Structure formats: structure tokens, C-alpha cells
Amino acid sequence: MVGETATVSTVEHVDTDALRKARGAFFTPPEVAAYVARWAVRSAADCVLEPSCGEAAFLLAAHERVQTFPSVGPTRLDGVELHAASAHVARAVLRAAGASARVRVSDFFAVEPEPSYDAVIGNPPYMRYQDFAGADRAASRRAALRAGVALTGLASSWAAFTVHSALFLKPGGRLGLVLPAELLSVNYAAQVREFLMRRFARVRLVLFTERVFPGVLEDVVLLLAEGSGGTDHCELLQVQDADALAELDPETAAVWTPTSTSGKWTSALLPTASAAAYAAATTGAGFSTLHTWGETTLGMVTGANKFFTLTPAQAARLGLADDELLPLSPPGSRHLRGLSFTAHMRAELGREGSATLLFRPPADPSPAAQAYIQQGEEEGVDAAYKCRVRSPWWRVPLVVPADLLLTYMNADTPRLTTNTAGAHHLNSVHGVYLTDEHRVLGRELLPLTSLNSVTLVGAEIVGRAYGGGMLKLEPREADDLPVPSPAGVLECADALRAVRPRVRDHLRAGRLLDAVRLVDQVILHDSSALDAAGISDLEQAYAMLAARRRARGTKAKDRVSPHAMALSRRAQDQA
Ligand SMILES: C[S@@+](CC[C@H](N)C(=O)[O-])C[C@H]1O[C@@H](n2cnc3c(N)ncnc32)[C@H](O)[C@@H]1O
Numbered sequence: 001m002v003g004e005t006a007t008v009s010t011v012e013h014v015d016t017d018a019l020r021k022a023r024g025a026f027f028t029p030p031e032v033a034a035y036v037a038r039w040a041v042r043s044a045a046d047c048v049l050e051p052s053c054g055e056a057a058f059l060l061a062a063h064e065r066v067q068t069f070p071s072v073g074p075t076r077l078d079g080v081e082l083h084a085a086s087a088h089v090a091r092a093v094l095r096a097a098g099a100s101a102r103v104r105v106s107d108f109f110a111v112e113p114e115p116s117y118d119a120v121i122g123n124p125p126y127m128r129y130q131d132f133a134g135a136d137r138a139a140s141r142r143a144a145l146r147a148g149v150a151l152t153g154l155a156s157s158w159a160a161f162t163v164h165s166a167l168f169l170k171p172g173g174r175l176g177l178v179l180p181a182e183l184l185s186v187n188y189a190a191q192v193r194e195f196l197m198r199r200f201a202r203v204r205l206v207l208f209t210e211r212v213f214p215g216v217l218e219d220v221v222l223l224l225a226e227g228s229g230g231t232d233h234c235e236l237l238q239v240q241d242a243d244a245l246a247e248l249d250p251e252t253a254a255v256w257t258p259t260s261t262s263g264k265w266t267s268a269l270l271p272t273a274s275a276a277a278y279a280a281a282t283t284g285a286g287f288s289t290l291h292t293w294g295e296t297t298l299g300m301v302t303g304a305n306k307f308f309t310l311t312p313a314q315a316a317r318l319g320l321a322d323d324e325l326l327p328l329s330p331p332g333s334r335h336l337r338g339l340s341f342t343a344h345m346r347a348e349l350g351r352e353g354s355a356t357l358l359f360r361p362p363a364d365p366s367p368a369a370q371a372y373i374q375q376g377e378e379e380g381v382d383a384a385y386k387c388r389v390r391s392p393w394w395r396v397p398l399v400v401p402a403d404l405l406l407t408y409m410n411a412d413t414p415r416l417t418t419n420t421a422g423a424h425h426l427n428s429v430h431g432v433y434l435t436d437e438h439r440v441l442g443r444e445l446l447p448l449t450s451l452n453s454v455t456l457v458g459a460e461i462v463g464r465a466y467g468g469g470m471l472k473l474e475p476r477e478a479d480d481l482p483v484p485s486p487a488g489v490l491e492c493a494d495a496l497r498a499v500r501p502r503v504r505d506h507l508r509a510g511r512l513l514d515a516v517r518l519v520d521q522v523i524l525h526d527s528s529a530l531d532a533a534g535i536s537d538l539e540q541a542y543a544m545l546a547a548r549r550r551a552r553g554t555k556a557k558d559r560v561s562p563h564a565m566a567l568s569r570r571a572q573d574q575a
Contacts, residue, residue, distance in 0.1 A: 026213055028057040028123045028178055032222070035206075035245040036176035037061035039224055040119035045073035050122040051108045051165050053079030056090035056101070058121045063099035077101035078117075080108045109139040109160070113146070113167035120168050123178040124161030129188075132157045140164070149195045155188040156180070162192055162223070166199055174226040175200070181207070181219035184265040185464060193258075193265060197234075201227025204235040204253055207269060209548050212242050219465075224250065233257040236268055266461045269548075274457070274541030277534035281454045286488035286529045291479035293442050293486065294434035296406060298475060299427040300399045302358075303386025305331050307376050308396055309355035309426070319368035324361040326398075329423040330354040333407040333415070336429065338507050339447045339500070340418040341405060358424055360396055399424065402431025403443050406478055410471045412512055412546065413456050414463070414481070416447040430475050438486050445496050448503060449484045451512070451519045453538035458482035460545035469550035484523050495522045513539075 041048060041062050050058040059077050066075045077099060081087040087105045094101045104111075129137070137153070140160035144151050149163045158179055166175055183189050184205075196203050206222035213220065235253030239245055254272045258265050270278060281287055290296060302308040310318070315325055329341060335349055350356035361369040373394045376382060387393040401422045407415045407429055416432065425431055434442040459471060462480045466472040473481070489496070499518045506515035520539075524530045530538070 026123070026126070027054050029212065029242045030057065030061065031242040031245055032178060032212060033057040033061035033121075034064065035248070036121050036178070036222060036224070037065040039250055040121050040174040040176040041065040042118070042174075043073065044069040044071055044075060046118040047076040047116060048078070049117045049120045049165075049168050050077075050079045051111075051120065051161065051168075052122060052125050053081045053090055053103060054083075054086050054123070056094050056103065057123070059090070059094060059099065059101050059103075060097055062119070062121065063094065063097055063101070076117075079103040080106050080111055082107055107136075107139070109136075109143045109164060113143075113164065115168065115170050115173075117168050117173055118170060119174045119176065120165045121174075121176040122165070124158040124165070126180055127157040129154050129156060143167075144191075147195065147199075149191050151191055152188050155191075156182075158183075159189060159192050163195055166195075166225075171228050172226070175223065176225075177223045178220050179223050181221050183221060183223070184268060196223070196225055197232070197258075198230045199228065200225040201229045201231055202235065203231055203233075204237065204250060205268065206237045206239060206245070206248070208239060208241060209544070210241045210551055234265070234268065238271070269461070269545060270457070270541050271537075271544065274537040277530055277537045278454065278457055278541070280534065281524065281529050281538075282458070282482045284529050286484055286491075286523070286527055287454060287482050288485035288488075289479060290432065290481040290483050293438050293446060293483070294403065294432055296430050296432050296475040296478040297399070297402075299425040299429055299431060300358075300396055301386050301427050302396045303384045303390075303393075304376075304381045305355075305426065307379070307381045308359045310357045310359055311353050311355050312350040312357060313353070314355075315357050315359075318372050320359070320361075320372070321366050321368070324359065324366060324369050326358040326360045327401075327421060327423045328356055328358040329405060329419070329421070329425045329429065330356050331426055331428055333405075333409070333429050336405055336407055336415050336417045337510075338417065339504055340420045341423065343421045346421045346423055356423075358396065359394075360398070361394065363395075365394075399431060400433075401425070403434040403439060404432035404446060406430040406432050406473070408473060409466060410459075410463075410473065411469075413542075414459050414471065414473045414478070416450050418443050418447055430473075430478060432478075441486060441489060441493070445489050445493060446483065448496055448500055449489050449492075449519060449523055450481075451503065451516050452484065452523050453516060453520050453535060453542055454524065455481065455483050456516060456542040457538050457545065460542065460549065465549040471546075471549060488523065488527065488529075492522050492527055495526060 037058060044066050048062045050056065053059055056079055059079050062077055066072060079090055079101060081090060081103060084105050087103045090103045140157060141151050144160040144163040147163045147167055151159055162177060162179065165177065169175060183192065202225065204224040208220065211219060234256050236256045237248060237250065237253045239248050256268050267275060309328060309331055327346060330349055346356050365373060376394065381387060382393040390397065401424050402419055405417045405419050405425055458481055459473060462477045463471045463473040499522060503515045503518050520535050524535050525532065
């Protein structure tokens with residue numbers, strides 16, 4: 001156990017950004033450590049462990065917390081740290097503060113757990129599975145297995161740290177950790193979510209609307225778990241940033257019951273009123289998921305878009321015949337901002353110099369196509385990964401033109417567009433293939449009707465934030481996107497047709513939210529799915545979630561508060 005202080009024979013003084021990154025060393029701001037210590041340390045006699053203590057941010061906060069109790073008891077403060085130099089600094093910092101603490105240099109997973117602590121608090125290292133391999137990962141998985149948690153090989157280091165940390169708690173003890181917000185969303189964390197709900201009597205999460213660690217891309221949540229015996233719900237607290245924690249009363253938490261303990265917890269990010277409106281709408285008969293309408297799949301992978309996609313002018317210059325070219329939705333998805341992608345739009349884009357054609361000669365290419373293939377070989381296109389693994393390299397595996405195109409990476413929200421042009425599509429967009437039963441209705445009205453606040457909020461929940469604040473939606477996630485149900489659409493079909501021209505005008509002018517307001521009126525308000533207050537809650541929830549995603553995607557220094565962003569978007573929309 002952690003009790004003994006290890007002697008450090010050599011103290012490594014060399015530390016660099018790269019070395020820190022490799023061992024997941026990002027030190028916690030003092031306000032965050034103080035908040036967690038205030039919650040976790042409840043008597044002067046508490047025994048406290050900080051696993052992976054770095055420079056002892058939490059032990060120091062625990063020591064300060066202990067000083068606030070009338071009688072200062074025989075507190076035990078222990079730390080474990082892999083990196084000798086950090087442990088050395090930790091000891092010096094604690095000594096300077098007058099704390100009597102023991103910091104051991106060790107791999108935390110090599111420390112045999114004994115349930116002897118009242119509080120385990122800290123910030124586990126965050127290393128992705130790619131950087132966390134071999135014996136280290138095997139040891140961490142073994143450690144998690146002791147608690148009955150079988151982590152997948154894709155788990156980042158914090159997952160096993162969380163589980164292993166819990167094994168050091170006395171029954172009824174408290175676990176207070178800073179964890180990546182991916183705890184709520186990633187598949188590999190499902191076992192951790194399930195473990196927390198099974199192991200602790202209370203699970204509280206503090207969610208931040210802004211980024212807490214400057215310079216670190218990962219968004220974090222605070223996990224405050226205590227007691228034992230399991231629970232079916234979490235308590236949620238939302239706060240702007242680390243500074244605002246001082247004012248946050250943990251007893252003001254909202255209760256949130258996940259639909260499944262292991263399933264994604266991202267809907268926890270919704271404010272309470274919006275969560276109620278969202279649940280009411282998505283569980284009503286008027287809504288279902290995109291999967292009810294059909295299948296969503298990835299687009300074509302050419303292996304070399306520059307070679308295989310051509311503008312009409314290029315194709316003419318090369319002298320390619322019509323049967324060697326297929327109509328294509330050009331690379332990217334900027335052109336998919338309306339309700340339909342028509343043959344006329346495609347022709348227009350082609351005239352403007354977009355690559356609206358796919359080079360796809362038959363098995364016996366014409367002399368012009370053969371010349372182009374030879375040019376490709378001279379340029380080494382045949383050696384590109386996806387090209388060299390197929391034969392012949394110049395025949396791109398086709399994906400049938402889809403009924404609807406769905407954008408993949410999104411600044412505002414995923415867009416569905418009817419593929420009236422019958423164009424093929426690349427993997428910058430997904431294809432939605434409607435079932436026979438819903439094809440006619442879906443092609444006509446699904447893109448229009450999906451422009452509603454429930455779907456906008458749903459996309460933020462089922463999708464994931466990507467670099468630069470984009471929202472990425474994989475086909476499997478798109479399956480779960482809440483959209484109006486076929487029955488719901490059928491019921492409002494005439495009213496939807498009536499607003500279509502105005503929606504189209506708003507979209508042409510880039511006024512997404514005005515278009516959404518028109519559709520909300522029909523699909524949510526007039527159908528009595530939600531009242532005006534519920535719709536307004538969802539509008540705000542979308543503004544908050546999208547602003548939050550963008551704020552996380554920007555550098556800390558050009559951060560704007562989500563509230564300010566919501567207001568500015570509204571102002572832009574109204575302008
Ligand atoms: C995110 S930092 C947190 C440090 C400190 N708890 C804080 O909040 O400021 C993670 C720390 O874990 C240490 N670490 C990484 N792998 C470890 C392991 N297997 N056992 C113990 N410590 C480890 C790193 O050296 C780093 O100091």
C-alpha cells in the first residue's frame with residue numbers, strides 16, 4: 001500500500017512538454033483541487049490519497065481543507081507519482097505548506113489496493129490507447145478487472161485509474177476526480193459508467209460550459225462519487241468555469257436518470273427544463289430516429305480525389321466519353337445547405353469549376369481514358385493506399401446514389417438534402433437510403449422537417465465535437481438522430497409544404513435558425529408536441545450546446561462565453 005515513502009535515488013530534473021504529454025501530466029488549477037477537497041475531506045482525521053499526484057495539487061488542497069476544521073487530527077495524506085522529479089517537487093511543496101504527507105514514487109497500478117482511505121482525490125493521467133500500450137496497458141486492465149470491470153483495448157488511461165482508485169476507498173468513502181468529458185460519451189467508457197452507478201450510492205457530476213484547462217483540448221468533468229451500494233441516477237451541476245466553482249453548492253444538483261447506466265450520458269449536458277422538453281418530444285409519437293426512415297452509410301472512398309474527381313472542363317479537355325464519367329456531388333459539403341441538390345445546381349457548380357464528375361471508365365477504357373490512367377501512374381496515384389489494394393486501381397468501388405445526403409462534419413448542424421440530381425457521393429457526406437415504405441415521403445419532406453429544434457439538439461447529443469468546434473456525425477450516430485416520425489410528417493405534410501418556400505429562402509440567405517423557427521411552429525407547436533415555452537427551452541439548449549462545442553474548439557485565449565455566443569447568434573439571425 002501507499003503508506004511508505006520511497007527513497008528516490010536519482011531525481012530526474014529533465015522535463016519537457018513532450019515528456020509531460022507522454023505521461024498525461026497536466027496539472028490541475030488550484031480552484032478545482034480546492035473544490036474537490038472541500039467536498040471530499042470531511043473531518044480532520046480523514047485519510048486522503050492522491051493517485052498520480054504530480055506536484056500534489058490535491059494533497060495541498062486537502063491539507064488546506066484540514067486546517068479549516070476546529071481540531072486538526074492525525075490526517076493521513078498520501079500520494080503516488082510515477083515521475084520522480086514531480087514527486088520531488090510535490091514533497092517540497094507540501095513541506096513548505098507545513099503538511100506532513102507521504103509521496104511514493106511508483107506506478108499506481110503496481111500499488112496493491114487496500115480499502116483504507118476516506119477520500120481518493122485527483123486528476124488521473126490522460127493517455128489515449130495509442131500512447132498507452134504494452135505492459136502499462138495490460139497492468140491497468142488487470143487492475144480494473146479486480147473490480148470486475150473488463151475494459152476494452154481502446155480505453156484511455158483514465159478509465160482504469162478511476163476504477164483502481166475506487167478500490168482504495170473505505171466503504172462509504174468518497175472519490176473526487178477530474179476526468180475527461182468523454183466519460184459521458186465514448187463507447188469504451190461504458191464499463192466505467194456502469195461501474196460508478198453500481199459501486200457508489202451517490203454519483204455527482206460537475207459539468208463546465210467552458211474549458212477548464214487552458215491549452216488542453218480535452219474538456220473535463222468533475223466526478224464526485226460517495227457511499228456504496230449503487231444508484232440509478234446521477235446528480236448534475238453545471239458551472240461556467242473553474243473560478244465559478246467557489247460559488248457552487250453541491251446540494252443544488254439536478255437529478256438526472258440515464259436511460260441506461262452504460263449507454264451514452266451526453267444528454268446530461270442539457271439544462272433541466274430543456275431536458276424535459278427534449279424527453280417529451282422524443283418519446284412522443286411525432287418523433288422517431290433517422291434509422292426508422294432508412295439506412296445511413298459512408299460515401300465512396302476514391303483514394304485520390306484529386307485524380308478521380310473532375311470538373312466538366314477538365315473532362316472535356318481529356319476527351320473522356322460520357323459513359324466514363326458519373327455525376328458526382330463534389331467533394332466537401334458546402335453546397336449542401338438547402339433542401340435539395342438538383343441537377344441544375346450540379347450543372348451550375350460544374351460551370352463554376354467544381355468537380356461534379358467522377359472518373360469511372362468501364363473495364364475496357366477508351367484511348368482518352370487510357371491516357372489519363374497512364375498519367376495517373378506517372379504521378380504515382382496507383383500507389384496511393386486505397387488504389388493499390390484494388391484491381392484495377394482506377395476503378396473506384398461504387399456506392400449507389402442515395403436518396404438523401406447527410407453532411408458529416410458540421411459547423412452548425414448536420415444537413416439532410418434530397419439528392420434530386422441522383423449524384424454519387426464521396427465520403428465527405430453520408431448517403432441515406434430510405435426504405436421503400438418511406439421513400440416518397442422522406443425524399444419530399446424529411447430534409448425540411450429535420451430542420452427543427454429537437455433534431456438540432458439531438459444532433460449535439462448523438463454526435464461528437466471535433467477539432468475546431470465542428471460537430472461530427474458518424475453513420476451509427478446518425479441512426480440515433482431524433483427526427484420527426486413518418487406518421488408525424490404525414491400528419492403535418494400540407495403545413496410543411498406550405499412553409500417550404502419560406503424555409504428555402506431563409507436557408508439561401510444562411511438564416512438557419514429562422515428556417516428552424518418556421519418548422520418548429522408546424523412540427524412541434526401546431527401538432528401540440530410542445531408548447532411555446534418548451535420550444536424556447538430547446539432553442540436555448542441548442543444555442544448553449546453549439547456554443548459550448550465551439551468554445552471548446554477555440555483556443556483558450558479567444559474564448560467567448562456560451563451565453564455571449566448565443567446572444568450574438570441571435571443578433572446575427574435577427575439582422
Ligand atoms: C493529469 S496529471 C495530474 C497531476 C496532479 N494530480 C494534478 O492534478 O495536478 C497526471 C499525473 O499522473 C502521473 N502518472 C502517469 N502515469 C502514472 C502511473 N501509472 N502511476 C502514477 N502516476 C502516473 C503523471 O506523471 C502526472 O504527474
